[in-house]
Amino acid sequence: MRLAEALTARADLQRRIEQLRARIVANARFQEGEEPAEDAAALIREAEDSLTELRDLIRRINATNARLDLGADGTMTDALATRDVLRLRHSVLTDAAAAASGANDQFLRQMRSELRQVSALPVARLRAQADAVAQELRELDNRIQQANWSNDLEEESGSR
CATH class of the missing domain: 1.10.287 (Helix Hairpins)
Structure with missing residues (x-):
């Protein structure tokens, strides 16, 4: 199998x-x-x-x-851990960019007298980083999927 x-x-x-x-x-x-x-x-x-x-x-x-040795990615276990972290990193970056851009703001400034909000983070740079992480994640996921279909499951080792 x-x-x-x-x-x-x-x-x-x-x-x-x-x-x-x-x-x-x-x-x-x-x-x-x-x-x-x-x-x-x-x-x-x-x-x-x-x-x-x-x-x-x-x-x-x-x-x-x-x-299972995946070369530069280490073992499959290593690659799966890296993939999990890349997913979290991507989520952090996209959420930070969305928050900094005001994409989630429900209340817009109604009057000129209200205080204006400014971004504390560089939105464009965060989005570029998120895109790079997403690309890395896709490439790693492809290597993992290829290994999944190219390798057999270990045989059962005695009863435990």
Whole structure:
């Protein structure tokens, strides 16, 4: 199985577990004299099986990410950490530029006698930095996606 396929399977399992959670909660209590739509205990057992499968899959994904060398980007784990930080950096820069430009201002100056607000930050430079970070993020994400589709998932290592 390719790493990308394992990531999709992980997302599917996580959705399945959340659906089971909702069904368990919906059927955990019922009105006396009626039957619940589903057996909550059976749903819990099904959730436990899915959780065990998810744990094993996450272990294999993490083992793969730790050993997968992406060259200048380090391991896949390193690249994922860098990607997370780039996303946060981009968010900080775009939010700062928006705030400095007054893009989020709900109240505009109504009269000349009101105080005028001025930017404390260089908006154009912030936007240029955000654009550069976005480009770096796209390029890194492409390398990560390429590695996801080019590499196999680690085999299961004995029971733990």
